[in-house]
Amino acid sequence: MLKNAITFFLIIFLYNSSLAQRPQVKKKRVQVETFNSRPKLVVGIVVDQMRYDYLTRFESKFSNGGFKRMINEGFNCKNNHFNYIPTYTGPGHASVYTGTTPRYHGVIGNNWYDKEEKKSVYCAGDNAVQSVGTSANSGQMSPHRMKTTTFTDENRLFTQMRGKTVGISIKDRGAILPAGHTANAAYWFHGKDEGNWISSTFYMNELPKWVKDFNTEHSVSKYLKTWNTLYDINTYTESGSDLNSFEGGYKGKETATFPYQLDVLKDTNGGYDLLKATAYGNSLTADFALAALKGEALGKDDITDVLAISFSSTDYVGHNFGVNSKEIEDAYIRLDKDLERLFNALDKEVGRGNYTVFLTADHAAVNVPAYLQSVKIPSGYLNNAKTKKQFDTFMEQTFKASDLVENVSNNQIFLNREKIKVLGLELNDVQEAIVNELINYEHVDKVYSANTMHATEFTRGIEALLQKGYNQKRSGDILVLSDPAFISYHKTGSTHGSGLNYDTHVPLLFFGKGIKHGQTLQKTEITDIAPTMSALLGISFPNGAIGKPLEFILD
Structure with missing residues (x-):
């Protein structure tokens, strides 16, 4: 038993000695982010x-x-x-x-139509300064x-x-x-x-x-x-x-x-x-x-x-x-x-x-x-005067009123919600009727109502992009998208949107x-x-x- 104990301590001693002779490996310093980084x-x-x-x-x-x-x-x-x-x-x-x-x-x-102020406002405009x-x-x-x-x-x-x-x-x-x-x-x-x-x-x-x-x-x-x-x-x-x-x-x-x-x-x-x-x-x-x-x-x-x-x-x-x-x-x-x-x-x-x-x-x-x-690529210019005339006729014939629209801007239609209430109409019904009308117009690609924008969650396609640009409090009642490369602009120069x-x-x-x-x-x-x-x-x-x-x- 004594022999075994001596052998054991001898092994431990030799092991520790070998460790002492090994080259020391420096520990990698952890890079800590500082303010100066x-x-x-x-x-x-x-x-x-x-x-x-x-x-x-x-x-x-x-x-x-x-x-x-x-x-x-x-x-x-x-x-x-x-x-x-x-x-x-x-x-x-x-x-x-x-x-x-x-x-x-x-x-x-x-710029956009402010539904509370009832006028167009500028994104950076501020009369208080x-x-x-x-x-x-x-x-x-x-x-x-x-x-x-x-x-x-x-x-x-x-x-x-x-x-x-x-x-x-x-x-x-x-x-x-x-x-x-x-x-x-x-x-x-x-x-x-x-x-x-x-x-x-x-x-x-x-x-x-x-x-x-x-x-x-x-x-x-x-x-x-x-x-x-x-x-x-x-x-x-x-x-x-x-x-x-x-x-x-x-x-x-x-x-x-x-x-x-x-x-x-x-x-x-x-x-x-x-x-x-x-x-x-x-x-x-x-x-x-x-x-x-x-x-x-x-x-x-x-x-x-x-x-x-x-x-x-x-x-x-x-x-x-x-x-x-x-x-x-x-x-x-x-x-x-x-x-x-x-x-x-x-x-x-x-x-x-x-x-x-x-x-x-x-x-x-x-x-x-x-x-x-x-160069024969589908494109063109929107005839806004023709569209307005057609749309005005639809509104008068359908709702017997010519003042249900407060503003048209940024490819959006803002409805007169107070007038709609006075006439006893349902806002959602008016919106959907307009959607079903406008989708038939020349060079109109897609039309969505505000109700659809905040009631449906789109995850892909142009609809998802439209929804991410739609602000429930500030955006209009109807959102209209035109055919690709059809714009409301001059016949010269480029635009965007x-x-x-x-x-x-x-x-x-x-x-x-x-x-x-x-x-x-x-x-x-x-x-x-x-x-x-x-x-x-x-x-x-x-x-x-x-x-x-x-x-x-x-x-």
Whole structure:
């Protein structure tokens, strides 16, 4: 027994000795996220009316420092879509930053009929505030009609209001809605005979010195120069002919062809507002954003700031000239240069690797139906006068009343519910009768009642998109969808608003701190952006967000 005990202790001793002679393996340190692991600055870029295919169509004309830099260094979501109807500017900007749709954030259009006030209201209009930087009422704006928070709001709350938020856009709604309710500032462009960047008393009582200096020292007159193509127009093979019958053009010029002498055209095209509808409007926006970067000392400490920039001039150019025009191609080539300037400034002022950027659009656009018709694609224009006459006759013959409709806008019909009660009619019966009537009209594809929208849960198809854009309190009684590529618009230029791919498919690019390099064809939705940025920052999601964080893009 003693022999066995000695053997046992000998084995233990030898085992422990062998362990002592083994090389020590260092334990892997667990990386704990600290406040400094967040980017110092998040830059959100929305390009107004940018179709996804502009990235691929114009790729050969882009430099390596703009769109291509985002693709080459960051992550490209190639199958990104809006997931609701209508695809307009106001709802688009709100949805990007709130992570939800009009069903919840309440911005159901740029303008809509207010059923309580009995009048049309503007998504950013606010008579309770005053203009700052102009005596015109163009500064009476705020985000008060947006019902939910943005990720910019959540970042302000998370940082105890120490992280700054600044919104910038030529369009007021493009600056205001992304900046959210708690923004330090939002600035937009007032053209006409002034040509200044302005704000409202919702944010401040006086413009900061750097804004005043910009308005004084950077006279917008310098942007009113001749607009010609940046490169030889003969190399613009990615777009249609310069002279055609599908473009609008500017007042005072017989043809919608390059070059455009903007200083000459100014007085007949709204004064300095003309800049909005040219490629130089984006350059003006980029210059102001660069001034804001320095003037607000954005990204200079470890508390995350947010700079929300919307480039709006691409929308004006698209509406005027169409998505297949030489003008739209040149606008994107020049925007690419402006982005390169912006990214270079971020490298210098904030530091490469210290900031994060995302880029998307607020909607895309349909090709000019007249052009589509010329190449035998089903498309066309709605005859609203004919439809109204037919519908009015139906209402009078069916209900013996001519005043049951209060408003028709945004492809919705708002009924006079008080009148319906007086006549002893049932609202649901009136709605269904109208649905059954309108579905028979030429180029009407689908019609739904409000009762159907809030009584039925759609999970797929165009109906699901329509429902996500339907707000029970603000939307109309009847919702109408037209045939694909049939629009209510001029015979020249492009528009948007539908739930079809030409309006919903937009870019989604990420690059910078915390972003992987890669690409995906997996479908992503516009409401995924805000939760993704919230996850990157480690902050609460916006309070109405329905999107999901795109974890495969996060490093």
